[in-house]
Amino acid sequence: MEILKLLGLIIFLLFSYIVLTIIVPPLNFPKKIPTIPFYVVFLPILFSIDQTELYELYIKEPMEKYGAVKFFFGSRWNILVSRSEYLAQIFKDEDTFAKSGNQKKIPYSALAAYTGDNVISAHGKVWRDYRNAVTNGLQHFDDAPIFKNARIFCDLIEKSIQEGQFSIQMGPLSQRLALDNISQVALGFDFGALKQEKNAFHEHLICIKRQIFHPFFLTFPFLDLLPIPSRKKAFKDVASFRELLVKRVQDELINNYKFEQTTFAASDLIRAHNNEIIDYNQLTDNIVIILVAGHENPQLLFSTSLYLLAKYSNEWQERLRREISGITDPKVLADLPLLNAFLFEAVRLYPPLSTIINRCTTRTCKLGAEIIIPKNVYVGYNNFGTSHDPKNWGSTAYDFEPERWGSDIETIRKNWRTAKNRCTVTGFHGGRRACLGEKLALTEMRITLAEMLRQFRWELDPEWKEKLTPAGPLCPFNLKLKFKKNVAE
Numbered sequence: 027m028e029i030l031k032l033l034g035l036i037i038f039l040l041f042s043y044i045v046l047t048i049i050v051p052p053l054n055f056p057k058k059i060p061t062i063p064f065y066v067v068f069l070p071i072l073f074s075i076d077q078t079e080l081y082e083l084y085i086k087e088p089m090e091k092y093g094a095v096k097f098f099f100g101s102r103w104n105i106l107v108s109r110s111e112y113l114a115q116i117f118k119d120e121d122t123f124a125k126s127g128n129q130k131k132i133p134y135s136a137l138a139a140y141t142g143d144n145v146i147s148a149h150g151k152v153w154r155d156y157r158n159a160v161t162n163g164l165q166h167f168d169d170a171p172i173f174k175n176a177r178i179f180c181d182l183i184e185k186s187i188q189e190g191q192f193s194i195q196m197g198p199l200s201q202r203l204a205l206d207n208i209s210q211v212a213l214g215f216d217f218g219a220l221k222q223e224k225n226a227f228h229e230h231l232i233c234i235k236r237q238i239f240h241p242f243f244l245t246f247p248f249l250d251l252l253p254i255p256s257r258k259k260a261f262k263d264v265a266s267f268r269e270l271l272v273k274r275v276q277d278e279l280i281n282n283y284k285f286e287q288t289t290f291a292a293s294d295l296i297r298a299h300n301n302e303i304i305d306y307n308q309l310t311d312n313i314v315i316i317l318v319a320g321h322e323n324p325q326l327l328f329s330t331s332l333y334l335l336a337k338y339s340n341e342w343q344e345r346l347r348r349e350i351s352g353i354t355d356p357k358v359l360a361d362l363p364l365l366n367a368f369l370f371e372a373v374r375l376y377p378p379l380s381t382i383i384n385r386c387t388t389r390t391c392k393l394g395a396e397i398i399i400p401k402n403v404y405v406g407y408n409n410f411g412t413s414h415d416p417k418n419w420g421s422t423a424y425d426f427e428p429e430r431w432g433s434d435i436e437t438i439r440k441n442w443r444t445a446k447n448r449c450t451v452t453g454f455h456g457g458r459r460a461c462l463g464e465k466l467a468l469t470e471m472r473i474t475l476a477e478m479l480r481q482f483r484w485e486l487d488p489e490w491k492e493k494l495t496p497a498g499p500l501c502p503f504n505l506k507l508k509f510k511k512n513v514a515e
């Protein structure tokens with residue numbers, strides 16, 4: 027009996043300890059910043075609330091006042107930052123706020139098994155080796171496939187219209203476009219998702235994404251440690267997808283030595299592997315991350331752009347349509363003021379990666395003048411908060427106003443660079459770890475949007491409930507648009 031009581035007490039204490047570590051931040055966390063209640067992160071699972079509403083209700087006020095908050099996410103307490111000065115410090119002091127992606131944060135998870143140790147999440151020399159390998163291919167690329175894919179994409183919309191289906195769910199179609207773009211521009215093979223709707227490789231990717239980004243397992247990643255049959259399947263599917271992906275690259279670039287004559291990011295990674303700078307796992311991890319970041323993030327921004335153009339169709343579709351009229355050279359699109367101001371405003375208003383928590387302190391440090399953060403604490407940044415902070419953007423921070431970027435292309439570019447340097451827009455992040463795919467993503471947006479504006483007019487489907495994603499990456503949730511042919515052309 028005594029043993030039973032003791033056992034009961036131990037279980038009770040263990041349970042209380044676990045509950046307490048969820049409800050209350052660790053005692054050594056900074057006292058000078060507020061705590062967002064732990065349950066906030068669970069609300070989108072229980073209620074129909076999107077992440078911008080959540081921000082407005084629970085985070086905005088303390089975040090704007092203090093610039094940083096204590097925030098429970100991914101089974102742990104973190105410090106979430108939005109004040110530009112703090113972000114600038116974090117981005118600059120990379121040794122103290124060291125990158126620590128999922129492979130370190132939750133190494134046992136299916137998510138970590140998917141993306142591994144890669145150029146986005148690595149730190150130090152390993153990161154430099156990866157970055158050296160992929161930079162050239164991501165900065166200097168042939169935009170012809172993007173142009174061709176934009177046309178195929180429009181043909182698919184046209185086909186829907188001809189079949190009497192004017193209303194289109196944009197997610198699946200945009201994903202097919204984004205996959206074909208990144209595979210052809212950076213990985214040297216054709217994913218073939220636009221040509222064939224039921225492409226087995228694409229189906230495989232959809233299947234693993236469903237398992238990896240399952241909201242429950244994203245919230246409680248430690249569950250991946252348990253022998254849950256569905257999670258075992260997730261790990262198996264991830265492993266076979268990674269193998270298949272590298273085999274596609276191998277067939278296209280390695281077996282026929284095509285990598286020797288090409289400058290795709292994948293070709294340079296293969297060269298780095300042949301020169302023993304990176305091993306086979308690192309080669310695989312980086313090929314996977316190029317596919318993952320290279321299609322998911324542009325897909326989000328594309329969806330947001332289509333949404334904004336539908337919402338403000340009378341004004342913005344018309345203005346952009348006039349601006350692109352008669353332009354056939356995709357390179358000239360990069361110099362158009364309205365189109366570029368529109369895109370920068372889309373990134374500001376709805377930064378596709380709204381919250382990123384992938385840095386960990388390597389020593390006790392001070393953020394700003396007063397916030398003392400102990401060693402081994404995850405520090406993340408809240409892009410949405412930064413780009414909606416009235417300190418940065420005044421009273422119109424929440425308004426869609428592309429004109430704020432300027433009216434001529436030089437001013438617009440200068441303001442964009444300044445916003446990045448001052449960390450008032452961090453959608454593509456700032457500093458040494460800035461996104462390597464910004465140029466590519468913006469090129470995709472400009473070319474595809476221009477082609478769409480030429481061919482169609484679109485509006486929000488009246489049956490679509492105007493909402494953004496509940497958690498994770500930010501974009502309109504299951505966006506549905508109604509298309510018609512642009513008769514003027």
Ligand code: HEM
Pocket residue numbers: 145146147157160164212315316317319320321323324327377378379382384452453454455458459460461462463464466467
């Ligand atoms: C709209 C599209 C995109 C957005 C909003 C975006 C955003 C970002 C952000 C915020 C980061 C910093 C992440 C962090 O702090 O951990 C990042 C890094 C990165 N992105 Fe993108 N990205 C986009 C498109 C792309 C594309 C198309 C690629 C091509 C593969 C790409 C490749 C990378 C790489 C390689 C890094 C890591 C850079 C480094 O740490 O050295 N991104 N991106």
